[in-house]
Amino acid sequence: MKKRIAIDMDEVIADFIPKHLDRYNQEYNEQLTVNDLQGCTLESLRPDLEDVIKGYIREPNFFRDLKVIKDSQSVIEELSFLYEVYITTAAMEYPTSFTAKYEWLKEHFPFLSDMNFVFCGTKKIIRADYLIDDNTKHFKTFEGQGLLYTAPHNVHETGYVRVNNWQEIKSFFSKEDK
Amino acid sequence: MKKRIAIDMDEVIADFIPKHLDRYNQEYNEQLTVNDLQGCTLESLRPDLEDVIKGYIREPNFFRDLKVIKDSQSVIEELSFLYEVYITTAAMEYPTSFTAKYEWLKEHFPFLSDMNFVFCGTKKIIRADYLIDDNTKHFKTFEGQGLLYTAPHNVHETGYVRVNNWQEIKSFFSKEDK
Missing domain, CATH: 3.40.50.1000 (HAD superfamily/HAD-like)
Structure with missing residues (x-):
């Protein structure tokens, strides 16, 4: 077997990460890269915006x-x-x-x-x-x-x-x- | 644990079955009941209509x-x-x-x-x-x-x-x- x-x-x-970062950078006019996320997540780096950042992922076509x-x-x-x-x-x-x-x-x-x-x-x-x-x-x-x-x-x-x-x-x- | x-x-x-039967009976003007499905399925009872019958289940809200x-x-x-x-x-x-x-x-x-x-x-x-x-x-x-x-x-x-x-x-x- x-x-x-x-x-x-x-x-x-x-x-997942490049698109998530792009979506965030565009909306907040930032230039975060994968290097900024070493040992953390976008949500933990910008805790005040957790709901917004998670909201991107809830968009029905985010993963498509x-x-x-x-x-x-x-x-x-x-x-x-x-x-x-x-x-x-x-x-x-x-x-x-x-x-x-x-x-x-x-x-x-x-x-x-x-x-x-x-x-x-x-x-x-x-x-x-x-x-x-x-x-x-x-x-x-x-x-x-x-x-x-x-x-x-x-x-x-x-x-x-x-x-x-x-x-x-x-x-x-x-x-x-x- | x-x-x-x-x-x-x-x-x-x-x-599942009552709705599936209703959907079929309405479209084909039949009166099949759960008793007609003993030991079989609606698809096996009406094999010529298998695609139609499976199509009901593919309707996005069928299960809702x-x-x-x-x-x-x-x-x-x-x-x-x-x-x-x-x-x-x-x-x-x-x-x-x-x-x-x-x-x-x-x-x-x-x-x-x-x-x-x-x-x-x-x-x-x-x-x-x-x-x-x-x-x-x-x-x-x-x-x-x-x-x-x-x-x-x-x-x-x-x-x-x-x-x-x-x-x-x-x-x-x-x-x-x-």
């Missing part, structure tokens, strides 16, 4: 045109021959995002069955052997092997197996028992 | 005003004190249903956190101790205890622990180790 890999969307396969993270398509396609691959995204945090997220996945990952898409809240409910995620909170209740995908907000996190890009993920799985 | 119960939506907490299955609210609320309760629905089969299903759950099960809602395809990915579902296919890959909720299409299925209503579910869990 194939082992199962669960993969998060935002900041793992969908490049995010760029795809480099190499995620080709590596996931390769992995899908050897593993069961699921996309597991905490979409319940932004329920207006369901349709955009679904259409984005169908467009950019057409080789995955939509029967393997999971829109959830907490990921405690996920049964998989591996979870690739940028958010360490999901590893605390995950029973398999977590792989922390580097994102600005998590650069200071320690104690996890870290992967910096999709080539490193390819390399990691080339050494794992199938 | 609390044990975890995963609960399906359609034909378990959401009364389904009736709530009797006693499901009160029993689930009671269970939620003793167990982690998740709603796990195969929403990916009808991606137009996401918003209606989410709003329906928020309206009728306000005591559950939306962090415990899961919209998935296959339920292989669900990690839970119990799964209450009307569709036996989900039990084949589920590692916990399945409870088959009686629906017209599954009345001839054998080999599963069957529950006929939410009072029987309450009784089942009253005898289980917590």
Whole structure:
């Protein structure tokens, strides 16, 4: 039986931050970059504007045109021959995002069955052997092997197996028992 | 640690069939009832009209005003004190249903956190101790205890622990180790 890999969307396969920053910079005439978000989030950097900043994400089409993270398509396609691959995204945090997220996945990952898409809240409910995620909170209740995908907000996190890009993920799985 | 119960939506907490039948009967001037669907589905009873019949379900608001299955609210609320309760629905089969299903759950099960809602395809990915579902296919890959909720299409299925209503579910869990 194939082992199962669960993969998060935002900041793992969908490049969330550049669009979020652009949206904010345009409205507030700032020039924040990814470098300003090392170890934090846009919300924590501008706490007075948290509602506005979260509001961008609630726009129904926010997620529809995010760029795809480099190499995620080709590596996931390769992995899908050897593993069961699921996309597991905490979409319940932004329920207006369901349709955009679904259409984005169908467009950019057409080789995955939509029967393997999971829109959830907490990921405690996920049964998989591996979870690739940028958010360490999901590893605390995950029973398999977590792989922390580097994102600005998590650069200071320690104690996890870290992967910096999709080539490193390819390399990691080339050494794992199938 | 609390044990975890995963609960399906359609034909378990959401009364799918009466609305589906009404929609069909109105359009085709028939008087089919639930009794006509014993051991089958509307699609299998009218195979020539499968696309039309499935089309009803793809209407974005189809799921929004389904009736709530009797006693499901009160029993689930009671269970939620003793167990982690998740709603796990195969929403990916009808991606137009996401918003209606989410709003329906928020309206009728306000005591559950939306962090415990899961919209998935296959339920292989669900990690839970119990799964209450009307569709036996989900039990084949589920590692916990399945409870088959009686629906017209599954009345001839054998080999599963069957529950006929939410009072029987309450009784089942009253005898289980917590």
